Amino acid sequence: MQSSETSSMEVEKLPPKPKFEPLKAHEISDGRVQFRKVSVPPHRFTPLKKAWMEIYTPIYEQMKIDIRMNLKARKVELKTRSDTPDISNLQKCADFVHAFMLGFEVNDALALLRVDELYVDSFEIKDVKTLRGEHLSRAIGRLSGKGGKTKFTIENATTTRIVIADTKIHILGSFSNIKVARDSLCSLILGSPAGKVYSKLRAVSARLAERF
Amino acid sequence: MARPIDGGGLEALHRLKSTEPPQWLSPSSELSQAARIASQYLFSSLQPFCPKSPFDSLLVEGFDAEQIWQQIDLQTQPLVSNLKRELKRFEKNPEEILKLLGEELVKKAAKEKTEEVSDKEAEGFEEENGGNDGSEDFEDIGDEELGSLDEEDEEEEEEEEEEEEDEEEEEGGDAGNGGGGIEDQFLKIKELEEFMEKDEEREYGVSKKKQHNDREADDGDEEEEGSDEEEEEEDDDELGGLGVDGFEDEGTDKMEDARYEDFFAHKKKKGPKRRSEPLDGSEDSDSDDRQEDEMFLENQKKENLSTHEKELEKLHSKIQQMEKANLEPKTWTMQGEVTAAKRPKNSALEVDLDFEHNVRPVPVITEEVTASLEDLIKKRILEGHFDDVQRAPSLPSKAPKEHKELDDNKSKKGLAEIYEEEYVQKTELASAPLSTSDEQKKEASLLFKKLCLKLDALSHFHFTPKPVIEDMSVQANVPALAMEEIAPVAVSDAAMLAPEEVFAGNGDIKEETELTQAERKRRRANKKRKFKAKTAKKLAKKARNDTVLKHSHDEEAS
Numbered sequence: 001m002q003s004s005e006t007s008s009m010e011v012e013k014l015p016p017k018p019k020f021e022p023l024k025a026h027e028i029s030d031g032r033v034q035f036r037k038v039s040v041p042p043h044r045f046t047p048l049k050k051a052w053m054e055i056y057t058p059i060y061e062q063m064k065i066d067i068r069m070n071l072k073a074r075k076v077e078l079k080t081r082s083d084t085p086d087i088s089n090l091q092k093c094a095d096f097v098h099a100f101m102l103g104f105e106v107n108d109a110l111a112l113l114r115v116d117e118l119y120v121d122s123f124e125i126k127d128v129k130t131l132r133g134e135h136l137s138r139a140i141g142r143l144s145g146k147g148g149k150t151k152f153t154i155e156n157a158t159t160t161r162i163v164i165a166d167t168k169i170h171i172l173g174s175f176s177n178i179k180v181a182r183d184s185l186c187s188l189i190l191g192s193p194a195g196k197v198y199s200k201l202r203a204v205s206a207r208l209a210e211r212f
Numbered sequence: 213m214a215r216p217i218d219g220g221g222l223e224a225l226h227r228l229k230s231t232e233p234p235q236w237l238s239p240s241s242e243l244s245q246a247a248r249i250a251s252q253y254l255f256s257s258l259q260p261f262c263p264k265s266p267f268d269s270l271l272v273e274g275f276d277a278e279q280i281w282q283q284i285d286l287q288t289q290p291l292v293s294n295l296k297r298e299l300k301r302f303e304k305n306p307e308e309i310l311k312l313l314g315e316e317l318v319k320k321a322a323k324e325k326t327e328e329v330s331d332k333e334a335e336g337f338e339e340e341n342g343g344n345d346g347s348e349d350f351e352d353i354g355d356e357e358l359g360s361l362d363e364e365d366e367e368e369e370e371e372e373e374e375e376e377e378d379e380e381e382e383e384g385g386d387a388g389n390g391g392g393g394i395e396d397q398f399l400k401i402k403e404l405e406e407f408m409e410k411d412e413e414r415e416y417g418v419s420k421k422k423q424h425n426d427r428e429a430d431d432g433d434e435e436e437e438g439s440d441e442e443e444e445e446e447d448d449d450e451l452g453g454l455g456v457d458g459f460e461d462e463g464t465d466k467m468e469d470a471r472y473e474d475f476f477a478h479k480k481k482k483g484p485k486r487r488s489e490p491l492d493g494s495e496d497s498d499s500d501d502r503q504e505d506e507m508f509l510e511n512q513k514k515e516n517l518s519t520h521e522k523e524l525e526k527l528h529s530k531i532q533q534m535e536k537a538n539l540e541p542k543t544w545t546m547q548g549e550v551t552a553a554k555r556p557k558n559s560a561l562e563v564d565l566d567f568e569h570n571v572r573p574v575p576v577i578t579e580e581v582t583a584s585l586e587d588l589i590k591k592r593i594l595e596g597h598f599d600d601v602q603r604a605p606s607l608p609s610k611a612p613k614e615h616k617e618l619d620d621n622k623s624k625k626g627l628a629e630i631y632e633e634e635y636v637q638k639t640e641l642a643s644a645p646l647s648t649s650d651e652q653k654k655e656a657s658l659l660f661k662k663l664c665l666k667l668d669a670l671s672h673f674h675f676t677p678k679p680v681i682e683d684m685s686v687q688a689n690v691p692a693l694a695m696e697e698i699a700p701v702a703v704s705d706a707a708m709l710a711p712e713e714v715f716a717g718n719g720d721i722k723e724e725t726e727l728t729q730a731e732r733k734r735r736r737a738n739k740k741r742k743f744k745a746k747t748a749k750k751l752a753k754k755a756r757n758d759t760v761l762k763h764s765h766d767e768e769a770s
Contacts, residue, residue, distance in 0.1 A: 106626075107627065107628055115628075115635075149620035155623060161627050209616065
């Protein structure tokens with residue numbers, strides 16, 4: 001029944017198909033500006049001050065996001081501009097700043113801005129195994145290794161970045177790499193010696209390197 | 213002096229003989245006187261026969277009976293031994309009897325009286341005339357035999373006897389003359405000949421020539437022996453009969469009628485008879501005597517056998533011996549397996565045993581051996597030539613695997629940079645993937661190229677193909693197109709790695725969930741085995757290192 005009606009309608013002149021341009025950042029949410037606010041933990045305040053320009057430049061210049069530091073509230077605020085190309089930029093910048101706040105370095109966190117599929121994964125030691133007192137301390141020591149070499153080994157083997165903040169562990173990298181790193185860290189927490197983890201990493205890294 | 217004494221002596225003897233036995237019981241001077249005279253007479257009559265009698269006549273007056281007896285004894289003792297010797301001689305060569313007889317024939321008449329007297333005196337003076345009896349009986353027998361011979365024998369025999377007598381006389385004469393300068397008190401040719409003949413008789417039996425002589429001798433010997441056995445008499449009769457039968461008829465007729473049984477058959481009958489009779493016969497005589505007599509008889513029989521019969525007998529005895537040995541149980545050396553209990557004590561020492569030695573004999577360590585060993589050791593140490601076990605070097609079948617080394621330093625590049633580089637690799641086709649070892653390799657290859665250029669210049673750039681050096685590197689499974697050609701002629705989907713290079717089929721093919729129980733167990737067992745081997749190796753290495761360290765410490769300490 002409808003088909004006959006449309007066909008009758010089509011006999012008459014159809015209006016031109018509408019062309020919709022992609023929405024700009026400010027047009028989303030009806031032209032209102034979007035904000036992101038990232039709180040700054042006290043231990044990251046000084047490093048933020050030191051690395052402010054490195055943070056500010058790529059965000060403002062390349063991402064086209066306004067950024068400012070609210071000292072009183074101890075927060076970093078991000079706002080879209082009219083010429084922000086993509087609404088996801090805001091989120092990326094927010095993630096970038098958040099990663100810095102977790103403890104990653106600017107160079108490492110910068111990858112978040114550049115590469116799409118990078119994530120930050122956080123977990124606690126107690127999620128893996130309940131450790132108390134000295135055991136906990138030893139676990140942390142095992143994770144980092146002597147002079148941090150175990151951590152660096154994992155980072156190099158899996159092209160990730162790891163931050164061990166007391167009992168919290170943060171991993172930055174692609175999904176599969178995060179998985180591998182997480183497995184090694186978990187095995188370290190559970191008590192396997194570093195050598196065993198290394199052998200596993202060796203095998204994994206060779207496989208990872210073959211892939212593109 | 214002899215005549216009156218002789219007549220007196222004879223009278224005295226007669227008187228003694230006539231006295232009755234009871235008269236002897238009471239002592240009477242007449243009888244004693246008569247006895248003295250008689251004994252004197254006898255003594256003097258015997259005196260010429262005695263070789264060494266100290267007295268010419270018996271000293272009777274004023275002498276005790278004991279003293280008279282001693283004198284007689286002095287005379288008779290050597291006489292008796294002489295006579296015995298003579299007897300033995302006659303036993304051995306009976307022809308001398310004939311010689312004697314020949315001589316005696318002449319003196320026969322003269323001695324008749326003395327024989328009678330001696331016979332009478334035999335009763336009273338047995339001891340004195342023991343020896344005389346023998347010789348006189350001998351003479352009797354000789355006379356009797358001669359008489360019988362004269363009656364029965366033919367001319368042949370007489371001729372033979374005469375010949376024999378002649379021969380014997382000649383022999384006797386020869387013997388009497390002596391063998392020149394050869395003979396002395398030890399070597400007598402006569403005795404030699406006697407021994408020869410005796411031996412020959414023993415070996416081959418008695419020769420025909422001497423058969424009757426033997427028979428006569430046998431008869432004489434047997435009778436002289438004085439044994440009162442019936443067999444001898446029987447033998448005598450039979451032998452005598454044989455002799456009679458054998459030589460009754462003259463000529464070849466007798467030979468043709470002669471049969472085996474005549475010669476040999478009766479001997480077999482004699483055998484059992486002989487054996488049975490000793491058992492039944494006189495038990496007075498000792499068994500030893502009986503056996504000796506039997507042996508004597510057997511020897512007598514054997515002397516009558518021919519050579520062939522003797523050999524046969526020897527064979528038979530041998531066969532019997534062997535059969536007897538076969539029936540008996542064997543000696544322990546001939547029995548199979550013999551334990552120590554089954555053989556006599558220490559018998560194995562006497563026997564020369566031969567057995568196999570399965571083990572090499574223990575080497576005897578002498579000073580030379582040790583010296584030689586020490587020299588060898590010194591020489592080896594000087595040379596440095598030890599017999600150490602050297603591990604065979606394992607040949608590398610493939611190039612050493614390139615391990616991606618784990619870098620435990622903080623990465624200099626930031627994460628962003630790493631991803632940037634990755635992106636560039638992916639999109640741009642210019643640069644090949646470089647691994648850390650490649651840089652060093654590049655440097656090395658560069659140097660080598662420079663070197664090769666200079667060397668080739670030396671050889672005027674004559675082409676030599678480059679040696680193929682397999683290098684092991686991690687190949688990225690990037691489309692080959694990306695690696696090789698900028699402008700591909702044809703679009704190719706071929707990847708850089710061949711499918712077997714992507715996955716060789718080693719390692720776990722099955723998924724975890726697909727494994728069966730047995731396979732799971734096998735996997736676990738393999739893992740355990742590898743781990744154990746590895747830990748053992750590590751422990752050994754550690755132990756070695758520890759000992760080395762310890763030694764070094766010790767050395768430092770000292």
